[in-house]
Amino acid sequence: MRAPFVSRRTLLAGAAALPLLPRAGRAAMPRRGGRLTVAADSEPPNLNPALVASNGVFFVASKVMEPLAEASYDGPDGLAPLLATGWQGSADGRSFTFGLREGVAWHDGKPFTSADVAFSAMEVWKQKQNLGRAVFRELESVETPDAHTAVFRFAVPTPGQLIRNALPALTAVVPKHLFEGTDIMKNPANRQLVGTGPFRFAERRPGEYTRLVRNTSYWEQDRPYLDEVVYRVLPDRAAAGNALEAEEIQLAAFSAVPLADLERIGKVPGIKVYSNGYEGLTYQLVVEINHSRKELSDVRVRRALAHAIDRDFVVRTIFRGYARVAQGPVPQHDRVFHAPDVAGYGFNPARANALLDEAGYPREADGVRFRLRLLPAPFFNETRQFGDYLRQALAKVGVDATVVANDSPGHIRAVYTDRAFDITVGSPVYRGDPAISTTVLFQSGLPPGVPFANQYGYANPVVDGLIRQAISTIDDAERVRLYRAFQKQVVEDVAMINVAEFSFITVARDTVLGVSTNPRWAVSNWADVGLVG
Amino acid sequence: MTGLPRPLRLVLRRLAGALPVLALVVVGSFLLLEAAPGDAVDAYLAGIGGGDAGQMAALRAEWGLDQGPLPRLAAYVTALLRLDLGWSSAFERPVLEVVLERLPNTLLLMGMATALALSLGSLLGIVCGARPGSVQDRALSLAAIAVYATPGFWLGLVLIVAFSVELRWLPSGGIETTASGLAGWDRAVDIARHLVLPVLALGLVYMALYLRLMRDGMAELWGQDFVRAARARGMSGRRLVLRHVARNALLPVVTMLGLQSASMLGGSVVVESVFAIPGLGRLAQESVARRDTPLLLGVVLLSAVVVMLVNLVIDLAYALLDPRVGSGGGG
Numbered sequence: 061m062r063a064p065f066v067s068r069r070t071l072l073a074g075a076a077a078l079p080l081l082p083r084a085g086r087a088a089m090p091r092r093g094g095r096l097t098v099a100a101d102s103e104p105p106n107l108n109p110a111l112v113a114s115n116g117v118f119f120v121a122s123k124v125m126e127p128l129a130e131a132s133y134d135g136p137d138g139l140a141p142l143l144a145t146g147w148q149g150s151a152d153g154r155s156f157t158f159g160l161r162e163g164v165a166w167h168d169g170k171p172f173t174s175a176d177v178a179f180s181a182m183e184v185w186k187q188k189q190n191l192g193r194a195v196f197r198e199l200e201s202v203e204t205p206d207a208h209t210a211v212f213r214f215a216v217p218t219p220g221q222l223i224r225n226a227l228p229a230l231t232a233v234v235p236k237h238l239f240e241g242t243d244i245m246k247n248p249a250n251r252q253l254v255g256t257g258p259f260r261f262a263e264r265r266p267g268e269y270t271r272l273v274r275n276t277s278y279w280e281q282d283r284p285y286l287d288e289v290v291y292r293v294l295p296d297r298a299a300a301g302n303a304l305e306a307e308e309i310q311l312a313a314f315s316a317v318p319l320a321d322l323e324r325i326g327k328v329p330g331i332k333v334y335s336n337g338y339e340g341l342t343y344q345l346v347v348e349i350n351h352s353r354k355e356l357s358d359v360r361v362r363r364a365l366a367h368a369i370d371r372d373f374v375v376r377t378i379f380r381g382y383a384r385v386a387q388g389p390v391p392q393h394d395r396v397f398h399a400p401d402v403a404g405y406g407f408n409p410a411r412a413n414a415l416l417d418e419a420g421y422p423r424e425a426d427g428v429r430f431r432l433r434l435l436p437a438p439f440f441n442e443t444r445q446f447g448d449y450l451r452q453a454l455a456k457v458g459v460d461a462t463v464v465a466n467d468s469p470g471h472i473r474a475v476y477t478d479r480a481f482d483i484t485v486g487s488p489v490y491r492g493d494p495a496i497s498t499t500v501l502f503q504s505g506l507p508p509g510v511p512f513a514n515q516y517g518y519a520n521p522v523v524d525g526l527i528r529q530a531i532s533t534i535d536d537a538e539r540v541r542l543y544r545a546f547q548k549q550v551v552e553d554v555a556m557i558n559v560a561e562f563s564f565i566t567v568a569r570d571t572v573l574g575v576s577t578n579p580r581w582a583v584s585n586w587a588d589v590g591l592v593g
Numbered sequence: 594m595t596g597l598p599r600p601l602r603l604v605l606r607r608l609a610g611a612l613p614v615l616a617l618v619v620v621g622s623f624l625l626l627e628a629a630p631g632d633a634v635d636a637y638l639a640g641i642g643g644g645d646a647g648q649m650a651a652l653r654a655e656w657g658l659d660q661g662p663l664p665r666l667a668a669y670v671t672a673l674l675r676l677d678l679g680w681s682s683a684f685e686r687p688v689l690e691v692v693l694e695r696l697p698n699t700l701l702l703m704g705m706a707t708a709l710a711l712s713l714g715s716l717l718g719i720v721c722g723a724r725p726g727s728v729q730d731r732a733l734s735l736a737a738i739a740v741y742a743t744p745g746f747w748l749g750l751v752l753i754v755a756f757s758v759e760l761r762w763l764p765s766g767g768i769e770t771t772a773s774g775l776a777g778w779d780r781a782v783d784i785a786r787h788l789v790l791p792v793l794a795l796g797l798v799y800m801a802l803y804l805r806l807m808r809d810g811m812a813e814l815w816g817q818d819f820v821r822a823a824r825a826r827g828m829s830g831r832r833l834v835l836r837h838v839a840r841n842a843l844l845p846v847v848t849m850l851g852l853q854s855a856s857m858l859g860g861s862v863v864v865e866s867v868f869a870i871p872g873l874g875r876l877a878q879e880s881v882a883r884r885d886t887p888l889l890l891g892v893v894l895l896s897a898v899v900v901m902l903v904n905l906v907i908d909l910a911y912a913l914l915d916p917r918v919g920s921g922g923g924g
Contacts, residue, residue, distance in 0.1 A: 472636075
């Protein structure tokens with residue numbers, strides 16, 4: 061049974077959501093129904109977000125399978141409850157208790173219970189998930205005293221703050237009854253997703269589209285608004301912008317419309333540009349440094365490189381203003397952990413030249429002090445462009461960098477396995493807590509071959525000590541203090557050079573309502589997204 | 594073999610020649626992709642944003658990447674002899690299933706683009722060749738060169754901006770309207786509408802080639818004895834142009850048709866990407882980016898078979914058109 065087209069409830073619920081909508085007037089009320097077609101640039105074969113925690117997977121899967129909590133602009137601890145309604149860590153850090161939402165059903169009709177959470181945590185997140193294997197390594201067991209309570213027991217004290225920060229990205233719950241006793245990696249439900257979310261997985265046509273349809277028995281009353289979400293595969297850089305203008309799609313997230321086209325397309329009537337809604341997925345433009353290279357093992361040389369970069373210019377020109385200057389490894393958006401008082405390396409070529417002279421690398425007759433291999437990551441247009449800029453900037457201080465371009469697998473292999481680089485341009489992701497994917501960039505003693513981790517030969521016992529101490533510190537304030545000390549130390553050492561923080565842009569038709577309503581909007585469940593009535 | 598009819602002899606001879614070519618294609622493509630830095634696991638981890646050492650080792654073992662290149666090539670060839678094209682790690686599906694799904698789209702695109710290039714190209718070639726050196730010849734030849742010098746992707750983008758974004762006459766991409774629910778005739782019309790722009794982008798570039806070939810062939814023929822003889826008999830006008838000159842200039846055009854089928858497959862990589870058409874060209878590109886060797890080999894093998902079949906058909910047609918072909922010495 062379908063609810064009446066616009067019930068009083070829908071109207072009231074819509075009114076409650078109004079403050080979140082960008083300047084939505086009375087006329088701009090989401091209606092119930094309609095299809096939202098969005099641009100997609102990749103089609104991950106394994107769509108299970110509990111196994112593969114990545115934005116490409118989340119973009120589709122977050123509408124079908126839900127985590128325990130989602131990121132929020134105004135909720136306590138920056139969270140909004142989803143499958144968990146409440147959570148509490150114990151004082152000794154060895155247990156963490158979740159109260160789970162009642163009256164939730166899987167898309168196949170079976171009830172959602174604490175057994176699903178226990179199974180997901182022990183069998184999937186802890187053992188198989190790319191991020192969960194680190195965060196939940198010390199998870200010993202999950203007790204389920206009743207159908208709606210799950211108690212996580214850890215072998216060593218584990219900060220509740222870390223668990224909370226990991227909830228949006230790491231805790232998508234899988235249905236135990238479909239995965240138990242099967243080969244989890246090969247389970248058909250990794251493609252034909254079965255979740256609790258506002259949309260059900262309908263079909264995928266490889267190379268063409270993926271289609272989701274409304275979950276008519278979603279736990280939140282009168283949600284979702286939309287009947288269908290269709291992800292249309294558009295591999296070409298120009299395709300998303302054209303399709304938006306031609307009104308074949310209504311929304312392009314993850315900067316599918318290149319920054320260079322934004323100025324023009326932003327002026328097209330009926331098209332809106334959103335630069336918020338990605339704060340929880342901040343990327344960092346960095347220069348990774350191979351510390352085992354003789355010249356670069358000298359901190360004066362590394363500081364000189366940092367002084368050679370004009371960060372304001374990079375933000376203004378390469379990112380066209382859609383980025384922020386950075387100095388350290390925690391972005392400013394994270395007001396809890398960000399250390400505002402790290403040493404800054406302002407643009408100062410004179411200082412860079414002086415430092416290089418002091419380090420004993422004078423300019424030779426050709427004006428060159430030494431030569432470097434520069435490997436710009438091919439992951440973004442901006443990482444490639446910054447590679448070209450960096451080459452020029454370094455030339456001005458007498459460092460001759462040769463740009464070596466690779467495609468993604470070639471880059472990963474060269475930098476993180478073969479370590480065949482002197483400097484790179486990289487783009488690590490900050491995932492809401494320094495312990496999730498940031499400290500591995502600085503921790504020493506990791507085996508070669510692990511990508512997006514310290515393969516740089518950087519080793520500082522003080523930093524290793526801070527990382528070790530923070531991972532088992534229960535007190536929130538103390539943990540913050542340790543991570544701030546960590547930031548100051550790695551910036552002092554110039555372990556790598558943080559240049560800018562950037563995120564993505566969403567371009568949408570103005571008929572789409574409820575865009576960018578939380579800090580992980582593109583990878584959240586879109587229950588509140590609707591079309592103008 | 595001498596007892597067999599001529600076309601059948603030709604088919605058998607071509608098939609015997611095809612096997613070493615296919616073997617060469619397989620080994621060559623395998624080694625080329627092997628020479629590229631990084632493997633399928635590196636590509637996968639780049640896509641999902643990283644993983645740990647244990648997970649990577651497990652994946653390499655599962656995808657057979659923990660063995661050296663030679664054992665892998667041997668295993669691939671052994672399986673191939675049983676007509677097993679292997680498993681695609683990028684799509685997590687059997688290679689055969691993935692490539693067969695894409696083949697019809699590419700064949701449709703290539704077939705229609707070839708038909709356009711051939712028909713329009715020879716037609717305009719005849720117009721040019723009818724009076725070489727005339728104003729219309731110079732204008733058309735110049736226009737053809739300009740189109741030929743245009744990159745396919747750029748032509749595609751211009752067509753999209755003009756006909757999809759500005760005029761909104763035709764869809765900007767895809768093979769059909771997404772999840773439209775259309776069937777039968779309506780669906781065929783929908784697909785045809787989606788194919789107009791990509792077929793133009795791919796076909797126009799090759800059209801120039803046929804135009805030049807036809808025109809130059811005809812220009813040469815005007816000086817031949819048999820044309821002069823025909824003229825001396827009082828023949829002129831359309832009849833002379835079509836029956837004597839154009840007809841004889843057609844043979845090299847047919848030869849080019851076979852050669853073009855291979856290069857058009859290359860051109861379709863770009864056009865399929867620009868127009869978001871799920872075809873073999875885009876699949877080849879993806880398989881390289883994902884270092885998915887079995888998938889790349891599957892695409893290359895299938896393409897090689899298609900090109901060979903096209904050439905076989907053209908040879909047969911040629912043998913029918915020109916009695917000198919296929920009757921030589923040992924044949």
